[in-house]
Structures are given as structure tokens and as C-alpha cells.
Amino acid sequence: MDEEQTAGYREPCGVCSAVDWGVSDEGRFYCRSCHNVIEEPERWWTQLHPAHPGSPPSAEGTQNQEEPERGRQWVICEAFQFILRNQANALLKLGVRPTFRDEVLCQLWRIYLQKSRQAYTNNPVRTSTFKVRGQDSDSDSAAEMSVISASETDGDTNASSTAGSIAGSSSDWSQYSGSLDAASYLSARLRRCRHGLMTMKKTLALLHLALVWIREPLTLSDLLRLVNEGHVPYVNAYEALPDEMKLEGKDALIFRVESVPSHRAVHKEAQTLILFLQLPAFPPISQQSLLHPALLSLRYLMDANLPDDLHPWVCRLMERAGMADGALHTFNRLSLPVLPLYDVQAAALVIVTMKLVFGLDDHTEWDLSNDAADQDDTGNLFSVRRWFRLVQTALISAQRRREQHVARNTVDPRNFF
Template sequence: MDEELTDGYGEACGRCAAVDWGVSDEGLFFCKNCHNVIEKTLDVVERNCLLSKTSRISTIKKTRKNRKDEEREWLLCEAFQFILKHQAKALISLGVCMKFESEVLWPLWKRYLQVTRQAFTTEPVNTPTFKVQMTQNGSDSDSQSQQISHSEFASETEMSSSGFSYIECSESSATSAPQTMREKKMAGLMTMPRTLALCYLALLWVREAITLSDLLRMVTEGCIPYMDLHDTFPSDLNLYGADVRVFRVRHYPSYSVVHNEAVTLAEIINLPSFPTITQDCLLHPVPLSIRYLMGANLPGALHDWVLKVINGADVQGEDFLTFDPSREKPCLVRYDIQAVALIIVALKILFRLDDRVEWRLSKKIDRKKKKKVFSVKKWFSIVQPVLEHASLKKERDEAKREWKATEPLITSLKRKVTARKKRRKLFLTYFSITHKRISKFHEMLFAFNPAGVADHLKERLQRFIDSAPEQGKTSHSSFRFRWGKGEGSDGPSLFNNRLDCTVTKDGVKYLANQKYWHPELNLICGDHFLKFEPNFPRMYVWVLKLFSFILGVHPSDVQKEVLSVECRFLKKKNHPTVQ
């Protein structure tokens, strides 16, 4: 056996000049004659998985005769399956249909694994792997492996409307590995933002009333797990190596990142056309605009004008709204941002939002002393303090958020040694402080009357229980603000206000705002927003910031969609005079 391991190494021993080499359990070469250990080590090569150093998730441990059966390799996709499982369970607990996980998300996941040739194919490609130290009998890890790799994939649930099909494959072995992160991305490997993109595609498939902004807000509020998800992996699954950085989350992904990843995933998986977005679906602009009118504390009467913009811009068609990845240039409509853009265009038609017309109309309403008539001045005075307070609270919460993982990811041997030393130091410090506190507590007990010690302990324990935070699930609301007269509301609701002063009646009805302003319509790219923002009317910029805060996106994203709606709307002839 030693002859096979040494592979004919014929150098003479420097101590006794003998040529009789063996290999220790640690992989070091030693002379069998004089037991001299040299610096040469055993070159371990894994035949079935030729991985570069940068593509491994853990280093390959030196082989021992009695430990060959105690290690198992886990694929990268199996770790991401743990993550998707937790995210799917969280969505179901928030009210998503019970069949979301088994009949929608898992078929999409299996199709992704098949198309990217990570599983369910006769010619699998190599993906990064990492070792798992198993128990002596291997029962625990074997059962977990079987549960994740087989039982969850065993059910061949089919999507009748898409005709998905899968090819079962018993093993996933390696043939060639991507050498750089760019090659990995080109190969379609999963990332943390792509887990959210896949969940969003699944939500869109079942036409759930959860927009992408809703999904990302649930993530930031902790309702959907995303941070430190590697802590949920099985205890015997030890991540190690350069590629474990794929699980490290330093910030939450932006709206545009997840949106683009969703389009990319749909193209990679080669998905068919999604179920049609009709008016009975809450992603349709007609019902979705009502939701954001209420969220922004705008009157319901404004919805009639939003409908005119929807018809004029021709954005209600099923072909336009339904996502079809099979098209030459697939376009996934940003339903939530489009809905608020339609509202903003309607506001510009009625009030112009040029820092002059809206305030002139507000003064006119004040002179007539009409309480139930909507005015921009009253709307601004109610919403602005609430928006400012909510923005400051959001900044404070983000500043307090801890981005450091509970269990740090070990990316190198040096980091591993440093983490162990730091953990040992923290443990000793905690042990010392705890010991001092216990000693002081004992002294305090002896100072009390022995008969009252039990009552004192009971009182202190009750105080601790009362002050402990509740461990229930994080609540989530679909609305950023609550408008109304009830307790805990942010301010009075303007939803039932009228729009009396928007139309002048002098024999013929016409809009009080006779002109419509807009920037250059060819500047649809949102990157130009910062350049032109100082020249925009301040009221218009405030409206952009209000809706961008409600959606959790950048104002440039909203401005880009407003320009897109204006391009479609102003091409029609049913619009007011354009300035």
C-alpha cells in the first residue's frame, strides 16, 4: 500500500541513505528504516472531482484508512436548497398558498438544476463541493442527505400549463469546473440574490398579490430569512474555503438587481409564457393603483383619472402585462413601479406639479372653505411629517442592523486560526465576567434574610420574564402608512375627498391645468435623474421621493417608469396640451 502512495519516490534518506519510504496518517513522508520525517507530503487528487483551489467550498482532508466512509461531499446546490426551503416556509407562513412550495417553487428549482446540468441529467457538470463529517454509523447525515437530495426531489410534480419534464440522475459527478467567478456566473450557478429572484418568479407564476417591492421589504424586515442563512445548515456541515463567500451577505440586494436576476433566471431555465395577468389579478394596474392611492393618502376619485392614463398609455393589455421569457427580448413589467408612475402622471394632468398650479388651486379651495375637497397643500402638510419621521426611523434601523454573521464563514486557514483564537478569547472573557457576577449574587443572597430569599428570587425572575421581548414571528403589513381616525394611525385619511377644483365649468368642461410639462422623453434611462433633478419642480421631486419610499426603491427608478408611461401616453391624441 505504501508503494502506491509514495508512487515510486526514489530519493535516498538524508539520515541513513535508505530508500524505503512510507506515508503517515497526516500525509507526511517518513523513512521506515530510521523514522526520519521529511517535508514532502502526499499529493491528494480527487479523481471524480478535479476542482481548482478557488472553486472548492472546503479543502479535501487527508485520507485515512479508517475515515474513508466517514466523509461525504455536499454540492453547492444542496446548500442553496436549504435556503430556498426556509424562504418558502416563511412565505407560506405569511399567507402564500400552501401549494407554493411543492407545486411551484420546487418544479422551478428542479428545472433550474436540470437545465444548468447540476442534477436530473445524464451528463452533469461539476459544481463546488464541501465535505461533511459524518457520525460513526453515518445514520444522522445519511438521513439528512436522503431527505434533502431524494425525498424532496422524488415527487415528480408537473406544471400542467408549462409541460415541465425532468430526467432523473442518481449521481452528480465532476467533469470540468469553472475557474473564475465570471465563468461561474456564466454557468448559471445560484447566488443569494438569485434565491429571491427564483421565489419572485414562483410568486408571479401563481399570480400572488406580492410585488417585488413587497418581497424585498419582507426580507429587510426579517419576515423572510436572508441574512446568516448558513447558520441554518446541519451542524455536521462545515463550510470552508474561498467559495463560501457566496453565502456571505453584506447588504440587501436592490430592486433592479433582483428584477434583472429574475429575467436572467427565466431565460436560463427557458420558461414558457407565464399565466395571464388579467384585471382580476392584483398585479394588474387597475387594482394595484388603488392600493398605492390608499398608501399615499390620495383621494379615491383620482382613480378615474388613473384609468384614463391606463387606457391612454395602453398598459392594460394581457400581452403587455404577461411575462413571456420565450420572446426575443423578454420584458418583465415592474408592476408596482408602473402603478405609482400612472398615479404620478394623473397628478401632473390635474395639478401639473410645477410649484405654481397646484398651490394656486389649493388657495382657491382655502378661499371657498371646502373641507372635503382635496388640495395638494393639505395633502403635503399631512404626509410630509409622517414621511420625514418614517425616513429617520428607517435610517436608524439600518444603522443598528448587525451585518456580522453569528457563525463567521471560514474562507482560509489563516482566518480559521484567527476565528478560533478570537472565540477562545471571548469565551474566557465571558466566563470570567459570569464568574464575578455569580460571586456577587451569592454575597447578595447571604446579606438577605434567609426566609425572604425565595420571595426575592421569585420577584427578580418575574421582572426578567416581563422585560424579555416576545419571540413571536415578525409581523408584516402591506402598507407603509396607516391613514384614518383609528388608534395608531399616522394621520387623517383623504381617500374620500372630492376633486371639485380640477375641472372648470364654463359652459364646457375643461381641466384647470391646461398644459402638461415633461423632460426629454428620450432620457428614459434612470441614470440621468441625478443630473436633471435640480431642475425639476420641488413638488414633483417630493412626490417621486414619497412613492420611492413606499416602494423601497430609488427615485430614479420611479422617474424612469414615469417617462416610459409618458412616452406611451403622449403618443395618443387624448391628452391635454403638451408644453
């Protein structure tokens, strides 16, 4: 296993200059020759790098001793791996637990590469297999992190016989030709016979699955909001690719996107991805989990500036609807084969509760607000009318700020000429 995890790290030891790395029980790299221990060197890449086990890429660019001025050969899954890592790092900076990237997302990506036969397999897909040109593709799924058996991922895992064979199959590559496999990646034939190819939309789906796995209180709506606000790279994620991964020609059709996908689209991708990777049952979502509607609805009440007194009624409605059982919110391919819509369910409970209590038919809620105003001399009674006006004003202000931010960051097309 040490050879597999350190296959992509070929830097000499700073003490004895040997290139013979192992992994300690704590997960840190050490030199087998002099036992020098170093900080874990970009494990995301060294463990998963599919195309070139001998030269892991970095933010500064991959070192290529033979032809440093020409960069190096690269394939599509490498660029997606780099983008996915940047997205994960952005979430870590926003407060997501480190286990999200190092123990969950990293493993999901490794399993995806194996299932799609792009890496970690003795029978990798080769560029020469596909010659037809075409358009885009979609579909995927994932597997258990902490209890994955060695036979499932290591039995046919060989970091040397992965997508690296793709790179080795092209002798006329130059630094201006882009990726090696863009044409085959976009081919109509490949779309018909292979449903596991990565897309930009799938990167968000993979992030969502990893967040759900660790029961992080970051819903799909939260993730898309962070993407829309630019906190998580997506639309311009390709701009952060290393110098040796400059997009040329067909690469742009794969990595350049014009807008953030909808909630429905990303959830559909996550559902497809989860089945493609054949994930086992997710960790249970109990009533103490922040993804359970009992606690998630409380968060939404606070976010919407609604009274806390509504929460017991939301919980009563949840119990009457039979939604309190944690098993109904824990993905399981056998008992619950559909990935739950955690945010949608919690928001729906709040809305239905408000409809039952306040009417919400454009008449009853205003009549109740008038009655509350007549009977309330202190201003402590909740008024739907007053709440609506406050929330509407806040939403309009937020929308204006967002439009101003977009306008400030919009590039004038005339500057291109």
C-alpha cells in the same frame, strides 16, 4: 415517478419498519408494504435533493450513520436549496398561498438544477471538471409547472446520477473543509463557460418569478421591503444552514452578502433567469388580477392615502396609453419577451395622473392647494400641500424607527476581540 419523488426519503415505516415508499394521488407518502400513510415528509428536499438521495437534510441536521460526528459531504446547490426553502417558508408564514412553494417554486428549482446540469440529468457537472480559481457568477431562467411534460424533466432525470457524483469524487473531505465545490464554483473559467450558477441575488429573482406565476399580489418592491425588514432571510440566511453545512473558506464569498440588491438588479436577474430556463407563457394577467395596473394602482392610491376619486382618472390614462390589455402584462417569450415591471408601471400611472390633475411642477400644486384651502370650510377638499406634509411626517417617523431597529440589532465589532 414514485421512485423519483421518494428517492431522498429513507426513513423506515413506523408500522412495519420497511423502507418502500410510494406517493398517493393526493400527494402523500404511503408504505407499499403495509399501506401506512404519513404526512408528506419535507417534500421540498426529498423531491429535489440533488447530492445525496439517500440522506435528505433537515433543520436538525442530516443523519449519517457511518460517521455521525463528521457530518457529511455537501455541495453549493444544496445550501442554496436550503436557503431558498427557508425564504419560501417565511413567505408562507406571511400569507402567501402554499401552492407558491409546493407547486411552483419547487418545480422552478428542479428545472433550474436540470438546466444548469447540477441535478436531474445523466450528464451532471462534476467538481473535477473545473480546477481554476476565480470570482462569482450570474444568470438563469424557468419552465411551466402544471403542464411540464414528463419527457422534459424525466427523460434525462436520474436522481442517482446527479450532483451526488460530485460528492462521491472527493475522499479527503472533513467537516472543517466546507463545501466540496466552492473553488470550482468561484472559478473564472466556470463563470465564462457556464451562466447558470446560483447566487444569493438569484434566490430573490426565483422567488419573484414564482410569485408572478401564481399572480400573488406581492410585487418585487414588496418582496425587497420584506427582505430589508428581515421578514424574509437574505443577508444572514447562511446562519440557518444545518450544522453539517458550516461555511468555510471560499463558501463565505458565495453566501455572505452585505446588503439587499436593488429593484433593478433583481429584476434583471429574473429576466435572465426566465430566459435561461426557457419558460413558456405565464398565466394571463387579466384586469381582475391584483397585478394588473387597474387594481395595483388602486392599492397604491390607498397605501399613499390619496383620494379614491383619482382612480377613474388613472384608469382613463391607462386606457389612453394602451396599457389595459392583459396581454401586455403577461410574460410570453414570443409576444412579450420582457418581464413586466408591475409595481413601477402602476406607480408611474399614479404619478402621471397626479401631474395631469395637480400640475406637480412645484408651483401649480401649491396654488391649487391654496385655492382649495380658501374655498373649503369643511376640510373635505383634497389638498396636495396637506397630503404632502402628512406623508412626509409619516415617512420620517418610519425612517427613524427603521434606523433605531438597525441600531439595536447591530453587533459591536469590539465584541469580536
